[in-house]
Amino acid sequence: MSKAGQMVSGLVELDQPVYRSPMSQSPHEPRPQPDKPLMRSIGEFFGHVVKGIKTDVDPASNTVTRQTVEEEVRDTPQGPVILRRTIIEEVQVPTKPAKPEPPTQR
Numbered sequence: 001m002s003k004a005g006q007m008v009s010g011l012v013e014l015d016q017p018v019y020r021s022p023m024s025q026s027p028h029e030p031r032p033q034p035d036k037p038l039m040r041s042i043g044e045f046f047g048h049v050v051k052g053i054k055t056d057v058d059p060a061s062n063t064v065t066r067q068t069v070e071e072e073v074r075d076t077p078q079g080p081v082i083l084r085r086t087i088i089e090e091v092q093v094p095t096k097p098a099k100p101e102p103p104t105q106r
Contacts, residue, residue: 063091065088065089067087067088067089069084069087071085
């Protein structure tokens with residue numbers, strides 16, 4: 001018998017908490033995140049801000065959208081019911097690729 005516990009009716013009673021390796025954890029249990037230095041957190045924050053500034057806000061410049069709404073009122077024993085069908089059609093027009101340069105002759 002080890003020094004950490006005693007055998008009691010077929011079960012081991014431990015005097016100290018049992019160490020579990022990170023690999024033995026269930027995949028559903030969140031792993032403890034190591035503390036990040038303050039400067040890394042600040043860098044990540046400003047990285048997100050810069051990415052937001054650089055990102056193109058108008059991605060719809062190459063998208064054609066049409067929305068059609070059909071609405072109908074039907075009487076039922078429980079009262080009038082509104083049936084509505086909304087159709088959204090989007091067509092993405094690809095940007096023109098750069099023309100490949102003709103092969104040069106040697």
